[in-house]
Amino acid sequence: MQEAPAIDGIRITMESALTARDRVGVQDFVLLENYTSEAAFIENLRKRFKENLIYTYIGSVLVSVNPYKELEIYSKQHMERYRGVSFYEVSPHIYAIADNSYRSLRTERKDQCILISGESGAGKTEASKKILQYYAVTCPASDQVETVKDRLLQSNPVLEAFGNAKTLRNDNSSRFGKYMDVQFDYKGAPVGGHILNYLLEKSRVVHQNHGERNFHIFYQLLEGGEEDLLRRLGLDRSAQNYQYLIKGQCARVSSINDKNEWKIVRKALSVINFNDDDVEELLSIVASVLHLGNVQFASDEQGNAQVTTENQIKYLARLLSVDSTVLRESLIHKKIIAKGEELNSPLNLEQAAYARDALAKAIYGRTFSWLVSKINKSLAYKGSDMYSLGNASVLGLLDIYGFEVFQHNSFEQFCINYCNEKLQQLFIELTLKSEQEEYESEGIAWEPVQYFNNKIICDLVEEKFKGIISILDEECLRPGEATDTTFLEKLEETVKNHPHFVTHKLGDQKTRKCLGRDEFRLLHYAGEVNYSVVGFLDKNNDLLFRNLKEIMCDSGNPIAHQCFDRSELTDKKRPETAATQFKNSLSKLMEILMSKEPSYVRCIKPNDAKQAVRFDEVLIRHQVKYLGLIENVRVRRAGFAYRRKYEIFLQRYKSLCPETWPNWDGRAMDGVAVLVKSLGYKPEEYKMGRTKIFIRFPKTLFATEDALEVRKQGIATFLQARWRGYHQRQKFLHMKHSAILIQSWWRGTVGRRKAAKRKWAVDVIRRLIKGFIYRNQPRCPENEYFLDYLRYSFLMNLHRNMPKSVLDKSWPVPPPSLQEASELLREMCMKNMVWKYCRRISPEWKQQVNRNKNSGA
Numbered sequence: 060m061q062e063a064p065a066i067d068g069i070r071i072t073m074e075s076a077l078t079a080r081d082r083v084g085v086q087d088f089v090l091l092e093n094y095t096s097e098a099a100f101i102e103n104l105r106k107r108f109k110e111n112l113i114y115t116y117i118g119s120v121l122v123s124v125n126p127y128k129e130l131e132i133y134s135k136q137h138m139e140r141y142r143g144v145s146f147y148e149v150s151p152h153i154y155a156i157a158d159n160s161y162r163s164l165r166t167e168r169k170d171q172c173i174l175i176s177g178e179s180g181a182g183k184t185e186a187s188k189k190i191l192q193y194y195a196v197t198c199p200a201s202d203q204v205e206t207v208k209d210r211l212l213q214s215n216p217v218l219e220a221f222g223n224a225k226t227l228r229n230d231n232s233s234r235f236g237k238y239m240d241v242q243f244d245y246k247g248a249p250v251g252g253h254i255l256n257y258l259l260e261k262s263r264v265v266h267q268n269h270g271e272r273n274f275h276i277f278y279q280l281l282e283g284g285e286e287d288l289l290r291r292l293g294l295d296r297s298a299q300n301y302q303y304l305i306k307g308q309c310a311r312v313s314s315i316n317d318k319n320e321w322k323i324v325r326k327a328l329s330v331i332n333f334n335d336d337d338v339e340e341l342l343s344i345v346a347s348v349l350h351l352g353n354v355q356f357a358s359d360e361q362g363n364a365q366v367t368t369e370n371q372i373k374y375l376a377r378l379l380s381v382d383s384t385v386l387r388e389s390l391i392h393k394k395i396i397a398k399g400e401e402l403n404s405p406l407n408l409e410q411a412a413y414a415r416d417a418l419a420k421a422i423y424g425r426t427f428s429w430l431v432s433k434i435n436k437s438l439a440y441k442g443s444d445m446y447s448l449g450n451a452s453v454l455g456l457l458d459i460y461g462f463e464v465f466q467h468n469s470f471e472q473f474c475i476n477y478c479n480e481k482l483q484q485l486f487i488e489l490t491l492k493s494e495q496e497e498y499e500s501e502g503i504a505w506e507p508v509q510y511f512n513n514k515i516i517c518d519l520v521e522e523k524f525k526g527i528i529s530i531l532d533e534e535c536l537r538p539g540e541a542t543d544t545t546f547l548e549k550l551e552e553t554v555k556n557h558p559h560f561v562t563h564k565l566g567d568q569k570t571r572k573c574l575g576r577d578e579f580r581l582l583h584y585a586g587e588v589n590y591s592v593v594g595f596l597d598k599n600n601d602l603l604f605r606n607l608k609e610i611m612c613d614s615g616n617p618i619a620h621q622c623f624d625r626s627e628l629t630d631k632k633r634p635e636t637a638a639t640q641f642k643n644s645l646s647k648l649m650e651i652l653m654s655k656e657p658s659y660v661r662c663i664k665p666n667d668a669k670q671a672v673r674f675d676e677v678l679i680r681h682q683v684k685y686l687g688l689i690e691n692v693r694v695r696r697a698g699f700a701y702r703r704k705y706e707i708f709l710q711r712y713k714s715l716c717p718e719t720w721p722n723w724d725g726r727a728m729d730g731v732a733v734l735v736k737s738l739g740y741k742p743e744e745y746k747m748g749r750t751k752i753f754i755r756f757p758k759t760l761f762a763t764e765d766a767l768e769v770r771k772q773g774i775a776t777f778l779q780a781r782w783r784g785y786h787q788r789q790k791f792l793h794m795k796h797s798a799i800l801i802q803s804w805w806r807g808t809v810g811r812r813k814a815a816k817r818k819w820a821v822d823v824i825r826r827l828i829k830g831f832i833y834r835n836q837p838r839c840p841e842n843e844y845f846l847d848y849l850r851y852s853f854l855m856n857l858h859r860n861m862p863k864s865v866l867d868k869s870w871p872v873p874p875p876s877l878q879e880a881s882e883l884l885r886e887m888c889m890k891n892m893v894w895k896y897c898r899r900i901s902p903e904w905k906q907q908v909n910r911n912k913n914s915g916a
């Protein structure tokens with residue numbers, strides 16, 4: 060399907076612009092007449108989706124709808140089409156965003172970032188992979204750069220194996236947030252990278268909802284691992300034998316081939332610098348988590364837990380290189396240090412299971428962070444060229460969870476939605492800022508835009524002492540007394556008057572009906588979300604009993620040993636809670652993003668069934684709302700629907716005005732002024748900035764675009780006529796030139812009788828002939844015609860200019876007859892010998908031609 064004859068596009072269909080627009084919509088939402096209407100927005104999205112046009116702009120923001128099928132739009136040819144081309148000259152595409160950021164990075168020397176957001180399954184990870192692939196193909200290459208490109212690409216399957224899982228919404232769902240910096244040297248080649256990871260969903264290690272899986276790596280190892288390896292790890296192939304893998308009851312997924320994925324991951328690990336030992340140690344940890352899940356307990360007479368699965372302890376001790384007795388005891392006791400004395404208090408069944416799961420989560424979570432840091436080491440810039448490093452520019456890619464609203468929302472959704480509030484705040488701030496800056500730099504009065512500032516919600520969550528996170532941390536400090544319920548009560552007490560906070564107790568009758576007693580509701584910028592406080596304290600504490608920490612610090616497995624640092628045991632400072640850690644890492648992320656120039660990709664999922672073609676309007680409306688897209692259009696439309704550099708505008712529409720067509724010699728700005736006057740733009744319809752024209756209404760632009768469509772037919776006819784005339788004239792000039800050359804040849808050759816001149820003259824004629832047989836078609840009509848012409852000139856010159864006596868003397872050998880001359884020429888043509896002689900124009904010959912010209916010959 061061809062893109063619409065759009066405002067900026069270069070592709071033209073034979074339909075009228077109007078019909079095409081009706082069919083495929085507009086490629087920029089700011090051009091919608093009714094731009095504040097959600098229905099119009101969705102209708103435009105639907106039209107484009109139907110035509111497989113999954114990308115649409117909101118100004119410079121890219122909205123992408125997951126097609127759930129492979130589209131032929133990601134080939135190398137497509138990449139080339141977007142390379143170095145002005146953003147608006149080609150149809151919307153993820154490559155256009157990638158290229159635009161890259162060019163800004165190169166030309167403006169300003170660090171860039173691309174923020175990709177959207178709900179689970181909307182296509183964020185795919186988008187970020189496509190951007191990386193684009194850079195891998197289009198950026199300059201060298202041996203070292205190729206290694207970096209490879210590592211950047213290969214880090215993906217590894218991170219996906221350890222950080223992605225099958226969920227109900229997405230078979231390959233990233234269960235962590237990811238920010239990746241790519242460093243480019245002064246030549247624009249990628250020379251290094253760095254990854255930051257956010258909030259891995261560790262709870263998945265020990266529990267999965269029905270229809271979901273644990274992290275991919277477990278299944279990949281069981282399916283793909285070599286017999287020998289599995290034996291060493293004490294594993295068998297069946298996922299059904301592992302408690303941590305059976306909770307979701309869907310170990311096998313039709314869309315996932317774990318065996319193949321295993322091979323990919325193994326290869327990727329070697330690309331990113333893992334040697335055999337590293338791999339063995341890493342997989343020992345993966346296996347130990349599975350064994351840990353199979354550790355079972357039984358209660359003794361006193362109600363204390365006892366380990367009943369000795370075999371698992373044996374494997375665990377071997378894989379983690381720890382003492383089996385200490386491990387067994389650590390799993391069923393809790394070490395307390397009171398007044399300098401150590402007490403080992405026995406755990407009951409429930410507590411032992413909790414301790415076991417906490418250990419599994421801690422091992423897996425920390426190993427994931429270790430993995431990221433190991434990848435970072437392999438991605439780090441290695442060159443010795445300090446000049447390159449000093450001049451490195453950075454392009455960041457943020458692939459982070461979108462707003463989440465489920466039936467049941469817990470601590471994880473609270474953190475994720477808080478993160479989205481922060482990103483929205485940044486987005487609004489930066490978009491408004493860049494809009495304002497553009498207006499100011501263009502000398503156009505800035506009309507302030509009314510928008511909802513969500514700072515109030517961010518403050519509600521993060522403010523010191525009064526914010527939800529502070530209150531939660533405070534409750535976590537009171538172990539024993541504090542519970543999830545006391546946390547809720549404290550919240551009610553502290554933030555009861557906040558306009559964006561409500562609970563069952565604080566709400567009116569209507570609110571109470573849909574809000575549980577253990578829930579609080581936040582009125583987010585994108586809508587209301589109810590959070591159940593159950594598990595908040597536990598998840599925030601992220602507690603691992605001291606004796607389990609100790610045994611892990613003593614682990615002989617180098618990875619486990621690095622993950623559990625001894626300083627943790629001696630450090631008197633209370634470890635940061637999960638929410639505070641997340642808050643701090645988000646605040647750092649905001650700093651990073653603020654220091655860069657952002658581009659945005661907003662991903663939308665068309666249906667929950669992961670099906671191509673299906674466009675579920677309710678689901679999409681929900682996402683349009685939660686991504687704040689209408690607000691985005693409104694901010695972007697702040698006054699003007701369209702703005703373009705004068706040169707680009709004039710180039711596109713100059714044919715619509717006799718004064719600017721075919722060429723305008725003056726300043727582009729003046730040309731545009733003349734053009735819009737002749738188009739009849741009213742003063743309220745546009746403004747002239749310093750370098751750009753600003754058009755207020757889409758309809759003005761559409762009228763211009765429609766006029767251009769009509770004009771194009773005329774232009775086509777005109778161009779054809781012009782081309783024909785040009786072609787004829789070129790032919791004539793060529794002939795004339797040939798005549799001059801032949802004359803000069805004869806004069807030079809015959810007049811001076813020098814052998815060198817003669818050789819040079821032969822070169823000249825070969826050159827001449829070459830001009831006509833350059834396609835190696837000696838028998839084409841043009842060549843035949845020229846040969847006749849040449850023969851004719853040859854003889855004419857010969858006989859007209861030279862008396863026979865001179866003629867006889869002038870030739871070292873008798874002059875060729877007409878017959879001989881034509882055969883000589885023909886032979887030269889046929890053999891196509893001229894190629895090698897005709898590359899250069901002899902300077903001598905040039906001088907000769909000039910002399911002839913000056914003497915009027």
Ligand SMILES: Nc1ncnc2c1ncn2[C@@H]1O[C@H](COP(=O)(O)OP(=O)(O)OP(=O)(O)O)[C@@H](O)[C@H]1O
Pocket residue numbers: 125126127128129130177178179180181182183184185186229231232233234460461662
């Ligand atoms: N541009 C695309 N072309 C074809 N298929 C796509 C495209 N984008 C996404 N998909 C399909 O949708 C699936 C989900 O996409 P992806 O994993 O990128 O979503 P996500 O937004 O990163 O989700 P999560 O937040 O759960 O990680 C992919 O596995 C792929 O099958």
